[in-house]
Amino acid sequence: MDGIVGFLSMGGYWPFVWPAYGAAALGLGGLLALSIRWLRANEAALARLERERPRRSVARSGPAP
Amino acid sequence: MNGFWLVVGRDLALARRQGGESGLALLFFVLGTVLFPLGIGPETQMLARAGAGLLWIMALLAVLLSLERLFQTDFEDGSLDLLIMAPLAASLTVLAKCLAHWLATGLPMVVTAPLLAIMLAMDPAGLGALTLAMLLATPTLSLIGAIGAALTVGARRGGVLLTLLVLPLYIPVLIFGAGAVEASVAGPGAKGHFMILGALLLMAATLAPPAAAAALRHALE
Amino acid sequence: MLEARDLTCVRAERVVFAGLGFRLSAGEALLVTGPNGSGKSSLLRLLAGLLPRAAGQVLWHGTAIDDDLAAYRTGVHYLGHLDAAKPALTVAQNLAFWAGLHGVAAERVMPALASFGLDGLASLPARFLSAGQRRRLALARLAAIPASLWLLDEPTIALDRENVRASEAAIARHRAQGGLAVVSSNVAIALPDAHGLDLADFAGRGIAWPDDEAVP
Amino acid sequence: MLHRFANPARFLRIARWVVPWSASLGLVSGAAGLYLGLAGSPADYQQGDTVRIMYVHVPAAWMALAAYATMALASAVALIWKHPLADLIAKSTAPIGATFTAIALITGALWGQPTWGTWWVWDARLTSVLILLFLYVGYLALWNAFDDPTRAARAAAVLALVGVVNLPIIKFSVDWWNTLHQPASVLKIGGPTIHPAMLTPLLLMALAFLCYFITLLLLRVRGELAARKLRALQAARAEG
Numbered sequence: 001m002d003g004i005v006g007f008l009s010m011g012g013y014w015p016f017v018w019p020a021y022g023a024a025a026l027g028l029g030g031l032l033a034l035s036i037r038w039l040r041a042n043e044a045a046l047a048r049l050e051r052e053r054p055r056r057s058v059a060r061s062g063p064a065p
Numbered sequence: 066m067n068g069f070w071l072v073v074g075r076d077l078a079l080a081r082r083q084g085g086e087s088g089l090a091l092l093f094f095v096l097g098t099v100l101f102p103l104g105i106g107p108e109t110q111m112l113a114r115a116g117a118g119l120l121w122i123m124a125l126l127a128v129l130l131s132l133e134r135l136f137q138t139d140f141e142d143g144s145l146d147l148l149i150m151a152p153l154a155a156s157l158t159v160l161a162k163c164l165a166h167w168l169a170t171g172l173p174m175v176v177t178a179p180l181l182a183i184m185l186a187m188d189p190a191g192l193g194a195l196t197l198a199m200l201l202a203t204p205t206l207s208l209i210g211a212i213g214a215a216l217t218v219g220a221r222r223g224g225v226l227l228t229l230l231v232l233p234l235y236i237p238v239l240i241f242g243a244g245a246v247e248a249s250v251a252g253p254g255a256k257g258h259f260m261i262l263g264a265l266l267l268m269a270a271t272l273a274p275p276a277a278a279a280a281l282r283h284a285l286e
Numbered sequence: 287m288l289e290a291r292d293l294t295c296v297r298a299e300r301v302v303f304a305g306l307g308f309r310l311s312a313g314e315a316l317l318v319t320g321p322n323g324s325g326k327s328s329l330l331r332l333l334a335g336l337l338p339r340a341a342g343q344v345l346w347h348g349t350a351i352d353d354d355l356a357a358y359r360t361g362v363h364y365l366g367h368l369d370a371a372k373p374a375l376t377v378a379q380n381l382a383f384w385a386g387l388h389g390v391a392a393e394r395v396m397p398a399l400a401s402f403g404l405d406g407l408a409s410l411p412a413r414f415l416s417a418g419q420r421r422r423l424a425l426a427r428l429a430a431i432p433a434s435l436w437l438l439d440e441p442t443i444a445l446d447r448e449n450v451r452a453s454e455a456a457i458a459r460h461r462a463q464g465g466l467a468v469v470s471s472n473v474a475i476a477l478p479d480a481h482g483l484d485l486a487d488f489a490g491r492g493i494a495w496p497d498d499e500a501v502p
Numbered sequence: 503m504l505h506r507f508a509n510p511a512r513f514l515r516i517a518r519w520v521v522p523w524s525a526s527l528g529l530v531s532g533a534a535g536l537y538l539g540l541a542g543s544p545a546d547y548q549q550g551d552t553v554r555i556m557y558v559h560v561p562a563a564w565m566a567l568a569a570y571a572t573m574a575l576a577s578a579v580a581l582i583w584k585h586p587l588a589d590l591i592a593k594s595t596a597p598i599g600a601t602f603t604a605i606a607l608i609t610g611a612l613w614g615q616p617t618w619g620t621w622w623v624w625d626a627r628l629t630s631v632l633i634l635l636f637l638y639v640g641y642l643a644l645w646n647a648f649d650d651p652t653r654a655a656r657a658a659a660v661l662a663l664v665g666v667v668n669l670p671i672i673k674f675s676v677d678w679w680n681t682l683h684q685p686a687s688v689l690k691i692g693g694p695t696i697h698p699a700m701l702t703p704l705l706l707m708a709l710a711f712l713c714y715f716i717t718l719l720l721l722r723v724r725g726e727l728a729a730r731k732l733r734a735l736q737a738a739r740a741e742g
Contacts, residue, residue, distance in 0.1 A: 143368025283656035
């Protein structure tokens with residue numbers, strides 16, 4: 001038990017070491033999550049538009065509307 | 066080359082006729098400096114200690130304030146197309162406009178700076194250094210600012226954006242400008258600072274015009 | 287002699303026109319028409335070298351304009367929608383500036399103003415000019431500064447009957463001296479035996495980013 | 503010149519191949535670095551355990567600079583060869599670089615508190631990193647200042663190049679300014695004097711941050727490609 005508590009206390013500097021790692025994790029993780037969500041949203045919207053587009057271009061390449 | 070002086074002459078005539086930016090910039094410079102003692106208190110040692118730094122910061126902001134319209138008016142009335150197509154190289158046109166901007170805005174500030182410094186209880190030994198440093202630095206501020214002005218032509222909220230882009234690039238000029246005054250008053254003399262300010266000026270004079278010209282060409286696309 | 291081959295113009299990631307070509311020799315004129323947004327102005331700015339081409343070639347006397355853009359431009363006039371008139375300067379000062387920039391003698395300023403009926407207003411600050419008068423000041427630039435290729439974007443907008451005729455006469459004179467003119471206009475403009483170019487025929491479709499499958 | 507447009511399909515194939523590798527290498531080196539850094543390496547004889555903040559602070563600062571260099575390089579390629587994919591790479595790099603810079607600042611302040619007694623110290627390095635953050639913010643603001651993405655790309659590219667030229671000058675001025683006003687900061691971290699047992703976790707964390715950068719960059723470029731095509735299709739639909 002003592003090992004864990006000793007480790008977590010970071011020689012008494014826990015209020016600085018853990019927030020530092022927290023900030024790094026939050027920053028990197030947050031940006032990663034945002035980027036992935038943004039990527040998924042774009043590619044989903046693109047897929048929706050792509051599904052509609054072939055039908056439209058078939059119509060367009062047929063006799064002039 | 067006479068095209069160069071034509072552009073300088075036209076911009077000076079426009080600045081004088083409209084009296085807008087150059088007068089405002091000088092007013093901003095003076096007013097900002099006057100406000101400082103009102104905020105900090107009249108004790109001379111405090112003022113003397115911080116006076117040089119404040120003067121320089123107000124100088125930066127005043128130059129920046131008057132740069133937003135450097136290319137924007139020409140862009141809006143169609144002159145920019147013709148200027149880029151004119152036989153005079155775009156970099157020289159930019160240099161000419163910066164020279165006109167400096168004569169209209171920078172030079173008056175160099176002249177008023179010592180007066181304001183006296184008001185801020187600056188040690189008279191520093192006045193010479195302040196004037197020389199301002200003389201070397203204000204053209205650099207116009208040149209570097211011109212890059213920002215060219216980049217933000219036609220941009221939304223160009224003014225604020227210009228400040229955000231250009232102020233970080235002004236930091237070396239601020240450090241060595243204010244440092245020159247302090248060195249001449251308290252330190253071993255400001256010879257080194259003048260050399261560096263001169264180097265910054267030469268660098269800006271050679272690199273800023275082509276960069277701004279490239280930015281302008283992209284603005285017209 | 288101006289020639290354009292397989293010109294493609296992309297603006298804001300959209301193909302404005304593609305595969306456009308034409309040939310124009312001395313004394314000839316090209317009337318560019320087309321619906322709004324079909325790229326009339328873009329074509330003129332492209333020919334003036336202000337706009338980069340996405341593809342294709344523009345040849346002036348057989349050599350590509352990019353080889354020496356500055357030299358090409360000394361022989362070109364570009365008249366855009368805007369009149370480049372500084373309100374704080376007088377009519378004469380405005381024209382004298384552009385004439386001086388192109389190394390043209392100051393004596394040519396007054397006759398050029400006269401050819402568009404502006405000599406009476408020479409010492410008037412430009413801010414008092416009407417839209418039509420400002421347009422005539424811009425057209426006076428064409429008369430003052432000799433150039434073999436005129437690129438005119440809707441030159442006769444805001445002009446009254448009499449001044450439309452004056453600009454048509456100026457273009458005719460220019461062509462008579464062997465000059466070329468590319469004029470875009472949706473308004474009727476008298477360009478005797480001019481070649482026509484309807485941008486609707488070259489309208490670009492779809493995206494400027496050819497991915498695997500063909501651009502639709 | 504149209505044919506010279508980079509074929510995005512080729513890029514996407516490469517990205518799809520690289521991302522799993524860079525991601526897993528990043529996770530492995532990160533885990534190892536964290537373990538060694540937090541538990542496996544000794545505390546500093548002077549600062550105690552606060553030195554462990556270095557394993558996050560220093561790699562973040564390094565990557566902040568590396569990202570700006572990448573942005574400037576991509577901008578140069580975009581301007582000189584008009585290579586639109588390079589524009590997207592530059593645009594995708596900026597937010598990652600800005601995040602690294604912010605992390606470097608926050609961890610720097612957290613490290614400074616126990617060591618120098620205040621949250622913010624005008625130490626030359628911290629000040630330069632702060633200015634770097636402003637350069638990033640300016641770059642991102644310029645991207646959003648135009649409606650036409652091509653116009654924004656050109657302006658941002660010029661700014662990135664102007665920034666990369668000015669960065670060393672700013673760094674020099676700030677270092678000079680800092681030494682004038684304050685004796686050389688007590689800490690001499692990151693230099694060769696670093697304790698070997700600390701060097702391994704530091705390099706592992708640097709590798710992890712680098713892999714993170716590559717992985718996220720490729721993901722964001724994929725996102726930009728999709729967004730660009732989406733815009734074009736919507737425009738085509740408007741006109742179709």
